[in-house]
Amino acid sequence: xxxxxxxxxxxxxxxxxxxxxxxxxxxxxxxxxxxxxxxxxxxxxxxxxxxxxxxxxxxxxxxxxxxxxxxxxxxxxxxxxxxxxxxxxxxxxxxxxxxxxxxxxxxxxxxxxxxxxxxxxxxxxxxxxxxxxxxxxxxxxxxxxxxxxxxxxxxxxxxxxxxxxxxxxxxxxxxxxxxxxxxxxxxxxxxxxxxxxxxxxxxxxxxxxxxx
Numbered sequence: 001x002x003x004x005x006x007x008x009x010x011x012x013x014x015x016x017x018x019x020x021x022x023x024x025x026x027x028x029x030x031x032x033x034x035x036x037x038x039x040x041x042x043x044x045x046x047x048x049x050x051x052x053x054x055x056x057x058x059x060x061x062x063x064x065x066x067x068x069x070x071x072x073x074x075x076x077x078x079x080x081x082x083x084x085x086x087x088x089x090x091x092x093x094x095x096x097x098x099x100x101x102x103x104x105x106x107x108x109x110x111x112x113x114x115x116x117x118x119x120x121x122x123x124x125x126x127x128x129x130x131x132x133x134x135x136x137x138x139x140x141x142x143x144x145x146x147x148x149x150x151x152x153x154x155x156x157x158x159x160x161x162x163x164x165x166x167x168x169x170x171x172x173x174x175x176x177x178x179x180x181x182x183x184x185x186x187x188x189x190x191x192x193x194x195x196x197x198x199x200x201x202x203x204x205x206x207x208x209x210x211x212x
Contacts, residue, residue, distance in 0.1 A: 013050040014197050020046060021205045028154070029212060037154055041097040041106040047198060048109050051116055054194040062188040066112060069179055073111025076175055078103050086175075088165035093155030113198070114140055115176065119183040120195035133180035139199065140176040141169050146206035 020043060027036030055062070078101055080086040096104035118136035125132050148164050151157050159165070183190075 010054055010193055010197075013054055013194050017047065017050060017194075017198060017201050021201055025205065025208055025212070028209070037095050038097075040095055040156075041104070044106050044109050044113065048113050051113065051192060051194055051198065054192050055189070056191060057189040059188050061186040065183055065186045065188070066116075068182055069112045069115050070108035072179065073115075074100075074103060074105070074108040076111075077107050080171075084160075087168045087171045089160035090157050092157045095154055095156045111179070114143070115179045115183055116192075117195040117199045117202075118176070119180050120190050120192045121199060122180070123184065123190040129181060129184040132184050133177050136180040136183075137173045137176035141173050143199070143202060143206070144169065144172050146203065146210060150206055150209045 024036060024039075024043065027033065030036070076086065081091060081102060084090075092099065092102060092104055092107075096106050098105050115136075118139045119132075121139065122132040122136035125135060148168070152159065152162065152164075
């Protein structure tokens, strides 16, 4: 009975994510584009919530990791924007919503979603945490290659001279690797099937936006 309930939860969560992303693609290409873009923070919160709903077990380590990644993700972005040293020179637009020190508060949730998804997927490898973390970091860079053109187009953030520096992708890899080391080091259940589904949905979503 419990297994059937988990399968049902996974199925419903998957359907919700697919519907929201499909509606997002349609909405962004409609006359209501600005309204749908303003819903981006809600979409991130929804994705994070569904991931947590499909988390099999919760313990102290799980919540510590979530806290570390959210806060560290926000601080990395703060340092990145203020210094231009980490990712390059960029500034956030208005699409991602409420800001603190010019950094959207939702950006920590975005880092958490990405690290959690890549971490759960790479954790399925029968290898040590360094290989798992490298694999997960490579997955993050692959997704960012699709995200960057869309982020610029829809004012998630803007790069100086409208040029994406190569160091941005190196930074994504290194920071992602460090976050994933933390993710893999802590002991909690990492078998979340929705994580793989969400990663694939994000890949398809941003690929379609680039094509369209």
